[in-house]
Amino acid sequence: MHLSILFPAIINGLLMGAVYALIALGLTLVYGVLHIINFAHGAMLTAALFAAFFLHKLLGIDPYLAIFVLVPAFFALGYGVQRFVIGPAARGNDGNILLVTLGLAVVIENALLFAFRADTRTIDVSYGFAVVPFAGMFLSVPRLVGFAGAVVVALLLWLLLTYTDTGKAIRAVAKEKLGAQLSGINVAHIYAVTFGLGTACVAIAACLLIPTYYVNPHVGNAFVLIAFTTVVLGGMGSIPGALIGGLFVGVVESLCGLYLGESLGQIGIFLMFILVLLFRPSGLMGERA
């Protein structure tokens, strides 16, 4: 294989991988604190993509500006869902949380299917196909923006967790729930804030994706298993793990697509996912599961 094909494939994989990382970031944050896998994560992404789509279509809001609308909206949505649906319905039982998030995923996905049918939609923005030359190839501008956005969000999230009181409370609850509660931290509130942050990550990812991607009621499924793979690969709950895992998964998908063809490119991801789960379930960078 010539380097002239391989190198662009790797770069493209990294650009896509950054968005995977962003989606995985939300998932890993929730896992790290609540110790559950949010099966509704993909459906939330679908909902966010629809929201970004209609904000552009009906109100003419640019997807990148829609971030400032959707982030608060989806933070509130995530907060409410955890505080008023998942928390009360699950009553602290992990198996119940699994089932409730699965139920939420089914509800959201099919409500969207019911409302908007199975049609696939795309938006037209002037910069959708803009490219910049780089080292002898052309890079898509929206994808570069996506990459930069993912890195910025990861950095902001890290700053939030490290330096703010809320961030410290989140880390405290993740480490020692009972201890945190005894020192006066409202655990139910922190759970909901964490869930809201995870959902907000998905909203940003949707806004960064929509200029070059499409939306239909099932689009989240394609991302959710990739996000699971990323999270498991990087170690459940590890933020740098999610970033590196996302970039790695992007490159693997791009290379598998190059060598095996588009439809089998996904199989590469799933096989990697199963292998990692079987042989190193704590991930490449995670703590013991």
Add this chain to the structure above:
Amino acid sequence: MSRGGFLPIAAVVAALACIPFVTNSNVVLNFLVTALLLTLAGQGWNVLGGYGGQYSFGHAAFFGTGAYATAILQVRYGFNAWPAFAIGIAAGAAVGAIIGVLTFRSGLRGSYFALVTLAFAEVLRIVASVAPITGAGVGTLIKLDLTARAMQFQSRAAFFWMILALVAISLVITRLIEQSRFGAWLVAVRENEDAARALGVDATRVKLGAMTISAAMAAAAGCFYAQYFLFLDAAIAYGPWISVEALLAPIIGGVGTVFGPLLGALMVKTLGEAAKSITGDVPGLDLVVYGLVLILVVGFAPRGVAGVIARCRAWLLPPAKIAREAAHG
């Protein structure tokens, strides 16, 4: 619910078996066949998830394998339907055993187990949607041949009795498990795996056994699906719908009970039909209802309909008795 012997099973099955004598409406029989199909798949999930506490999100892997094995053996290798059916069940059980060995050996539990079963089902779905042997995008069509030899029946009633017989077997197997030492180990693993291990239960082997039986039941449902509808594609056989419905039935009906999946499947299908009659051909609303019911049951009736019935009986019986005594007095 009732921790009795086999009498309730015989009574329920006998009562159901009489239905074709009461009505020969194809709509009613078709509804009951699909509900019993779901009962069978749900009973499979119940053995592993209800009694063993291992929540699988990928029972489509077994359902689809059974369905495809039955169909492909007939269409491509000229097998008779009856042995193909048996091989289909065995193939599904084998897939269950393989996935079980891989996951339980690696010590995957809880969320991880749910995730890895989901991933296996997805891998199989993608492979089935591109592999030539499954007919890829076109799907597999079993040739119409309405003879008992080809396991295809002119009357719906025959199909109904056949799936009823399969459900009856699954009910008996579940009751046998419930009463056996193996069942006690399985429940011990569900309640506290570490404690069960400490007491000398070989948890990995117990879970593996449950997974194999569970997969065989789901595969039998898949085999029957292939014979009844005579058409398969990747989205049907390995689609997420069956993974969701298979866990929905026992959870709604009463998880870890013999009759839970049957009760739940009847409820699920009734709800689905009700939703469809409201919206017509627009897809989606039936599944929205399923999802909402799942959340509500987990949140408010963790023991399902069986639990609700038991509670209602506890509330209602004493006053009723008092009323009867008052009437006599």
